[in-house]
Amino acid sequence: MVSVADIPADANVYEPRGGARQLFHCRDLEVDLEGPAGTGKSRAALEKANAVAEKYPGARILLIRKTRVSMTESVLVTWEEKVLGPEHYLCRNGATRAHRTEYRYKNGSVVVPGGMDNPDRIMSTEWDLIIEFEATELSEHEHEMLSTRLRNGRIGYHQQISDCNPSGPGHWINRRALDGKMTRILSRHKDNPFLWDGKDWTDVGRAYMATLERLTGHRKNRLLLGKWTAAEGLVYPEFEAAAGGHVIDAMPDGWQGWPKRRSIDLGFNDPFVCQWWAESDDALYLYREVYMSGRIIEDHARQILRLSAGEDYEATVSDHDREDRETLHRHGVQTTPATKDIDAGIAEVKARLTKGGNGKPRLFFLRSALVERDEALADAKRPTSTLEEFDAYLWKQHRDGVAKDEPVDRDNHGMDAMRYCVMSMQSGQYYAFGTGTGEQPKRGGWREAV
Numbered sequence: 001m002v003s004v005a006d007i008p009a010d011a012n013v014y015e016p017r018g019g020a021r022q023l024f025h026c027r028d029l030e031v032d033l034e035g036p037a038g039t040g041k042s043r044a045a046l047e048k049a050n051a052v053a054e055k056y057p058g059a060r061i062l063l064i065r066k067t068r069v070s071m072t073e074s075v076l077v078t079w080e081e082k083v084l085g086p087e088h089y090l091c092r093n094g095a096t097r098a099h100r101t102e103y104r105y106k107n108g109s110v111v112v113p114g115g116m117d118n119p120d121r122i123m124s125t126e127w128d129l130i131i132e133f134e135a136t137e138l139s140e141h142e143h144e145m146l147s148t149r150l151r152n153g154r155i156g157y158h159q160q161i162s163d164c165n166p167s168g169p170g171h172w173i174n175r176r177a178l179d180g181k182m183t184r185i186l187s188r189h190k191d192n193p194f195l196w197d198g199k200d201w202t203d204v205g206r207a208y209m210a211t212l213e214r215l216t217g218h219r220k221n222r223l224l225l226g227k228w229t230a231a232e233g234l235v236y237p238e239f240e241a242a243a244g245g246h247v248i249d250a251m252p253d254g255w256q257g258w259p260k261r262r263s264i265d266l267g268f269n270d271p272f273v274c275q276w277w278a279e280s281d282d283a284l285y286l287y288r289e290v291y292m293s294g295r296i297i298e299d300h301a302r303q304i305l306r307l308s309a310g311e312d313y314e315a316t317v318s319d320h321d322r323e324d325r326e327t328l329h330r331h332g333v334q335t336t337p338a339t340k341d342i343d344a345g346i347a348e349v350k351a352r353l354t355k356g357g358n359g360k361p362r363l364f365f366l367r368s369a370l371v372e373r374d375e376a377l378a379d380a381k382r383p384t385s386t387l388e389e390f391d392a393y394l395w396k397q398h399r400d401g402v403a404k405d406e407p408v409d410r411d412n413h414g415m416d417a418m419r420y421c422v423m424s425m426q427s428g429q430y431y432a433f434g435t436g437t438g439e440q441p442k443r444g445g446w447r448e449a450v
Contacts, residue, residue: 014083019187020044024051027157028183030147032135032173034164035187036226037381038195038208041163042075044187045131046083048161052129053109056155061111061129062122064146066137067368068115072098073375075133076113079103116142117249117368126152128159135162139242140172166221166228174228188226215381219392223381233394235346235407235415238353238361246353247365247387251287255280260311262304263421264318264328264335265413269293271374272300273417275386276307279314283362284352284421289369291385291414293377297324301331307371317424319416338420342407345419348426363422386414 016024023033023044033041049061063079065071076097084103094100103111114122116138127149132138143162150158162173162182177184190196195205212224221229241247258278265273272295276288290303318325318335325335339345352363370385383389392411407415 014043014047015193016044016047016191017193018191019185020047020191022185023161024048026183026185027159029150029158029160030176030182031159031161032164032177032182032184033161033187034166034173034177034184034226035191036189037165037212037223038192039187039189039226040192040194041187042133043078043082044191045133045161045163046075046079049111049129049131050083052155053103053105053111054107056128057107057109058152058154059109059129060125060127060152060154061109061131062125062127062146062149063111063113063131063133064122065115065133067117068113069098069368070373071113071115071133073373076100079113122146123149125149128152128155129161130159131161131163133163135164135173136167136171140176143172165223166226168230169228170230171228186226211379211381217394219381231391231394233397234391235393235395236350236353236390238350239390241387241390246361246363247367248285249367251278251285251366252280255285255287258285259314261314261421261424262308262316263338263417263424264316265417265420266297266319266321266324267293267413268296271377271413272297273386273413274300274304275414275417275421276311276369277421279425283360283364284425285364285366286369286386286418287366288371289386289414290371291377292372292374294374297327298331301328301333303371304328304333305331315424317420319420336424339423339426340420341423342419343405345423346407348422349419352422383411383414386418389414 019033019035020040020043023031033045035041046063049063053059053061063071063075065075080092080097091104092100093102093104100113112121112125116122123145130146130150132143132146135143143160147160150160152158164173166174173182176182189205189209192205195202195208201209212220215223218229218231221227239246255278258280261277261279263275263277267273271291271293274290275286278285278287288307290300290307292300316333316335317338318328320337320340325337328335349363353361355361365387367387374384377384383392389411393415394408396406396408
C-alpha cells in the first residue's frame with residue numbers, strides 16, 4: 001500500500017489530508033476524486049503517481065487530459081515544481097514542458113503525460129495507473145477505452161483515477177459513481193494545507209475562498225460547495241459538449257480551403273475575444289480563438305495578423321468601440337461593425353445549434369481552438385474560452401424566479417463574438433482582407449452577397 005513514507009526524502013514535503021489520504025490508501029479499480037476548486041485534488045493524484053513510481057520498479061503511469069497542450073501550464077507545473085523535487089533522481093525527456101514525452105525513474109518506472117487528441121502512443125501501451133485530469137472533459141467512451149490499457153501488472157493492482165470538479169448531475173462520472181462503478185472520494189478545501197493550516201484559514205485561503213464566494217448560481221454550487229448541480233436558465237440548452245454534439249476533436253478534411261470569417265469582441269479588463277471561423281455547407285466551425293484579458297489592442301492586432309498569415313477572410317466583424325476599432329485598423333486588422341441585435345442573434349445561434357433533418361447541427365467548436373489560456377481569468381474562476389461560457393450564459397431572473405427574455409451581461413464575450421459571426425452570415429456582411437498580412441486587399445472593399 002502506498003504511503004507518505006514512499007515519497008523520496010529529497011522531494012517536496014507533502015502530507016495528505018482528508019480525501020487525499022483516502023486516495024493513498026485506495027486500491028479500487030475506478031476512483032472518482034471529486035470536489036470544489038482548489039482542494040488539492042490534482043496534487044494528491046500526482047503525489048500518488050510519484051510514490052507508486054518510486055515504490056514499484058518498472059511501473060508505468062499515464063497522466064492524461066483531453067488535449068496534451070492543456071497539461072503544459074496546469075498539471076505539469078504542479079508535477080515538476082511541487083511534486084518531483086530536486087532533479088538529480090529523475091530524468092525528464094524533453095527540453096521544455098510542452099515537449100516532455102516521459103519522466104523515467106532510476107528503477108525503470110516511467111510516467112508519461114498525454115492527451116486524447118493524440119491517442120496512438122497511449123492506446124498501444126500498457127499501464128498500471130491512469131490519472132485523468134479535468135476528467136469531465138472526457139467522454140465515457142474515452143474513459144472506458146483507457147481502462148482496457150490497465151494491464152501492466154507491476155504494482156499488484158490496477159487503478160484509473162478521475163480527477164474533477166463536479167458538473168451537471170447527469171454527467172457520466174456522477175452516474176457511474178451513483179451506479180457503484182466508481183469509488184467516490186470527496187476532497188474539500190480544508191484538505192489543502194495552503195488554504196487551511198489545521199485550525200484556521202491561511203491568508204491565501206481567505207482570499208481564495210472570498211473569490212469562490214463571489215460566484216453565483218451553479219458555478220458557486222460546483223466550485224465552492226462541490227455539488228453536482230444543473231445550470232438553470234441556460235440561454236443555449238441545445239449545446240452538447242459530449243461526443244456527437246457540437247465539440248469536435250479535429251477539423252474535417254479539406255477545411256483549409258473553405259471560406260473563412262473572423263469575429264471580435266473588444267475588451268481589456270474583460271477578455272478580448274477574436275474567433276476564426278470556417279464555413280462549409282452553411283455550417284460554421286470555430287477553429288482558432290484568442291480569449292485574453294489585460295492586453296492592449298496593438299498587441300492583439302499583431303497576434304491576429306501573425307495567426308492569420310496566409311488566410312483570406314470573407315468578413316471580420318467587430319464590436320463597435322470606435323477607438324479600439326481604429327487601433328485595429330491602424331495596425332492592419334480591418335473590421336466591419338457587427339450586427340448587435342441580441343434577440344435576433346440568439347435566435348440564429350439557437351437555430352444553428354439545433355440538429356437538422358440530417359441529425360447534425362450547423363455550429364461546431366474545435367476543442368483545441370484556444371491559442372493560449374488566460375491564467376488570470378482561470379484564477380478568478382471565470383471562463384477562459386467560448387466553450388467554457390456556454391455553461392455560464394444564463395437568462396436574467398425576475399425576483400419571483402421567472403426567467404426574463406434577456407441574458408445576464410457577464411462572462412459573455414465569446415457568446416457575443418459568436419453571435420456577431422452568425423449574424424454576419426445572415427446580413428451579407430463581407431470584407432475581403434487578402435492574405436491576413438495587413439496588406440490592402442487586391443479585390444477589396446465592400447460587396448453584397450450574391
